[in-house]
Amino acid sequence: MIRSRLGIMMFLQFFIWGGWFVTLGTFMANNLEATGGEIGMAFSTQSWGAIIAPFIIGLIADRYFNAERILGVLHLAGAVLMFGLYTSTDFSTFYPLVLAYMVLYMPTLALVNSVSFRQMEDPGREFARIRVWGTIGWIVAGLMISFVFSWDSTAAIEAGLLRYTFLMCAIASLALGLYSFTLPATPPVAGGGGLREMLGLDALTLLKDRNYAVFFMASVLICIPLAFYYQNANPFLAEIGVENPTGKMTLGQISEVLFMLLLPVFIQRFGIKITLLIGMLAWAVRYVLFAFGNADDGIILLLIGIALHGVCYDFFFVSGQIYTDQRAGERFKSAAQGMITLATYGVGMLIGFWVAGQITERFVMADGHDWQGIWLFPACFALGVLVLFAFMFRGKR
Incomplete structure (x- = not known):
């Protein structure tokens, strides 16, 4: 019940x-x-x-x-x-x-x-x-x-x-x-979580670890490509004439559920670094598919790009939460999750939506938008973050 x-x-x-x-x-x-x-x-x-x-x-x-x-x-x-x-x-x-x-x-x-x-x-x-x-x-x-x-x-x-x-x-x-x-009834816990813990300030010591600092930086940067999807995917599909764009975008949530089930297998089999890299690569691939897809013979490219949302989100953001939990230990678990959430959905996405707005406005045309130019920007950006992460992060299996 x-x-x-x-x-x-x-x-x-x-x-x-x-x-x-x-x-x-x-x-x-x-x-x-x-x-x-x-x-x-x-x-x-x-x-x-x-x-x-x-x-x-x-x-x-x-x-x-x-x-x-x-x-x-x-x-x-x-x-x-x-x-x-x-x-x-x-x-x-x-x-x-x-x-x-x-x-x-x-x-x-x-x-x-x-x-x-x-x-x-x-x-x-x-x-x-x-x-x-x-x-x-x-x-x-x-x-x-x-x-x-x-x-x-x-x-x-x-x-x-x-x-x-x-x-x-x-x-x-x-x-x-x-x-x-x-x-x-869910009464307040005695003492509460505390603002310092909610903001994750107690977990700032994690950034002294080189690998976690690299992951933290990549998490903020990858939010820029993420913002492009949230902000532009539906207008893009509607503008180029895709029928029922909002319904088709639910493929992303369906794939999110499916890939969530596969995530533990990937982490155990390949380790956290490879899993994170797969997530970042998926962002670049999906935007290339968006750049070259269309509402007619290229619709399959768009549908694959939408369906990649499960890989994009689960393999980077969810696995990143797992990695954060592992690195934090018992003392800083809640604070660490607060810190990474504030950094990504707060600061990272704030920057990302601003960048997405500026790029979208730059590619406005008389009859709509130059969507290929718009989508290639986050594709290249995600690929750049992937390369930096691959060389700088030295996580163990």
Whole structure:
């Protein structure tokens, strides 16, 4: 019973995120007439949320309130802001709302984990079976947008129907906000995690290790290619005429689940360095496929590029979390995860979205974008990070 209730929570949590974030760039470009730089600003609100989230969790949630109650309050407030995004008609009113929303949403990612962990006897074995419902929620949101409502078809985008994704997510956020108050009580832990631990400051000593410092630098740099995918993949597919682009992009989440199962085998068989290198190589390969694919005879290249998301994300970011956990030891486990999350989803992605916005704006043409030029930039960048990492990182098997 508890597992089912937590599964519903996870489903709604990631249904909300996947229901508007994937198509954000397409909506802004076509309905708000936003520039590449402005779209980059909107996507970077995720990073600002990731940077601010530890202050909300470390200073408020962990000390004074039940996790499920603050989760409910944040999602109810998020429903109001999401409805505001649905009614926005220009960037000047849209941006403050999306910034406020992400500042409230990003802390909920840690809160749903806290609620889940506190109800489990063996989180190591049980959590994956709960968390997978979040990925399913993201997939269902994309399939609904493309195959149920067809909001991302060319005609629908021109008619402004993509705006309804925000209304759909406002309803889901309202539902999760109310549902959160029915979840098992998750009172604050005595003393809380502490802001210093949440920010990962206690784990800075890990950077004295040469190999970990190289990995840390590569993690921040590889976020630049990652930002290109989040920001540009959906607008790219929609602009070149791919049918049901949002639904097709759910191939990435499906592959993420499959490659997650293969990840332990790769780490054990080939070691952490080779696994990380495979992840970085996948980023370069996928963007080359995007650069030379098209909506007609080259559609298979695009689909393979989308399906590589599981390798790109799992083999670098998830294996990087495992590597961080291993290097940190018992004393700095939580702090180390806080540090790497802040560095990647905070600082790294903030830089990445800015770069992606500038590059995208540079390749604007009269009838759209020079997508080949746009995609070759992160492909070369990822390859450069791979070469530096290969020569500088001397990890053992």
